Amino acid sequence: MQQLPLVSIITPCFNQEEFLSETILSVLQSTYPAIEMIIVDDGSTDESVKIGSSFAESHPQIVVHQQPNSGPSVARNRAIRLASGEYILPLDADDLISKDYVAKAVEVLEKDPKVKVVYCHARKFGNKEEDWKLADYSPPLLARKNMIFVSAMYRKVDWQKCGGYAEEMTWGFEDWEFWISMLKDGGKVVRLPITGFFYRIRKQSRRKSVTKRGRDLTVDFINKKHRDFIYEHLHGPLRKSKTWSKPINLFLKTLGLLPKQPDR
Incomplete structure (x- = not known):
């Protein structure tokens, strides 16, 4: 009987004692049996480590590390370096996955080596209950906005090839930049026709705390690191008003006011 490929679910955790148990239980309820869960506690000052370690004592597929x-x-990068799995699924310590998400994602990746990323439909819960409506993936759209949430499955080898998550991006949006790094040279993206990811909305969420300065830093960072990809799809740099990037660039180009794409 062929052995199932191992999936490593990697979970960064910072002061998530209120939600961590629920997240771990959603992983343990998965129908896919070949799973390990690597929790990296990022300097929590609450009971997160104690909660994670308690689960690890009775579930050998769970490991807790501290930094x-x-x-x-x-x-995330540390957890993936420690991971033994062929496939990686990030899962933040306050979010949830469905029982069948891992199995269905593995099935797609196993069938088609050209697929780099598998995700699904998602639902918001907590302070807001609604389906998370995300645009369909395309490289031109990825150049100006993110439509793939962090909890998508990919191969560990592709994480290695693209250099992992940008550790400089402490202000947020690192998942968007990561998908650009992984997909700018091609590869298929598949969205499963299931609701497999549940994104918790809460007042103190990191997503809500991102400032205008953080958004501006992201634009500058992506323009610098991925300028060839950005110029290819937006005909110029990503703008602070991201949606208007391509129209602004095309207009400036007609006026002869757009600088040429900088050399590598």
Whole structure:
């Protein structure tokens, strides 16, 4: 009987004692049996480590590591370096997955080596209950906005090839930049026809705390690191008003006011 490929679910955790148990239970309820869960505690000051370690005592597929507070990108990269799985599924410590998400994602990746990323439909819960309506994936759209949430499955080898999560991006949006890094040279993206991911909405969420300065830093960072990809799809740089990037660039180009794409 052929052995199932191992999936490593990697979970950065910072002060999530209120939600971590629920997240772990959603992983343990998965119908896919070949799973390990690597929790990297990012300097929590609450009972997160104690909760994670309690689960690890009775579930050998769960491992908890600790580090000084360094941000989720550092924690994710560390967890993936420690991972033994062929496939990686990030899952933040306050979110949930459905029982069948892992199995269905693995099935797609196993059938088609050209697929780099598998995700699904998602639902928001907590302070807001609604389906998370995300645009369909396309490279031109990825150049100006993210439509793939962090909890999508991919191969560990592709994480290695693209250099992992940008650890400088401590302000947020590191998942968007990661997908650009992984997909800018091609590869298929598949969205499963199931609601397999549940994104918790709460007042203190990191997503809500991103400032205008953080958004501006993201634009500058992506323009610098991925300028060839950005210029290819937006005909110029990503703008602070991201939606208007391509129209602005085309207009400036007709006036001869758009600088040429910088050399590598």
